[in-house]
Amino acid sequence: MKIKFSLLLFLISIFVSCQSNNSIKKNLITGITTIGDGLSCSTVFLSDETNKIERTTFTYGERFYLNFDNITGFIKKNDYVFPGMRLTITDKAGDTLLFKNDMYEKNTSGFNLSPLLLRANIITGAPIHSKKEYNANVYIWDKIGKGTYNAKMKFKVIANDKLSIINEGVSYDELYLFSLEENAAIIDGEIKFDQTIYCMIEGLNGFKVENQKVAIGLKMIITDANGMVILNEEDLVGDMVINSLELTKQLAPKFTISPSNIKNPLTCEIMVWDKRSSNKLSISTRLNIK
Structure with missing residues (x-):
């Protein structure tokens, strides 16, 4: 009886499959x-x-x-x-x-x-x-x-493992490079001349807030393989104070590299620090211009 019952179930299974248009x-x-x-x-x-x-x-x-x-x-x-x-x-x-x-x-x-x-x-x-x-x-x-x-x-x-990140008292949700012209994240470290590149930092926290404002510094340095300085900005923010909620939402410093005699790879270093404490976030990555 067990053998007949198993055979019957097998035949029913075949019948159901044949009668259905489903393909899995x-x-x-x-x-x-x-x-x-x-x-x-x-x-x-x-x-x-x-x-x-x-x-x-x-x-x-x-x-x-x-x-x-x-x-x-x-x-x-x-x-x-x-x-x-x-x-x-x-x-x-x-x-x-x-x-x-x-x-x-x-x-x-x-x-x-x-x-x-x-x-x-x-x-x-x-x-x-x-x-x-x-x-x-x-x-x-x-x-x-x-x-x-x-x-x-x-x-x-x-997360993008091509970005080297050191956070000292600072936290963030996501950090990535973004091309405005391509409308896409830069995954492989390859960029183009005259391309607008953003360093997108989302969910940034760890800065001392006073009257809903934070005082941050923002440094950006880019050099090529020969050590030539392409960009050197010691503090892009200066004396300005920033709304703390806007900073938490997104910080997006940008840069563009004009056509010139540059040797790959480029080294891009970005640092965000709190001017009211010792907290800071350091970012470093290698880039190649195609």
């Missing part, structure tokens, strides 16, 4: 799990701006893509298909940090491409934080049909 796959390297119902996809993979990647740990501020290559099964209208794509990012507790109801909302004319590649763009910036793990859920649906496709993955965000 899992990438053992990235951990991406996909479930298709009416829609199918040849390959689901991660990439940065240019290359395919097989990692799920990203530097704070980094941009990556969840790609759906050759996704099929959409109902066609005049040879065009109309996909929708919903992105949800949650933390380990299940709280929703980011929700984009339809990343293709503005595409009302549809797609007439074969093979069709859909991409979910994910930036590991606020409200995401470093030193934490997150869940990404991408839900794709056919806007004129019933087909759906769902992908889930876990990823981790770390």
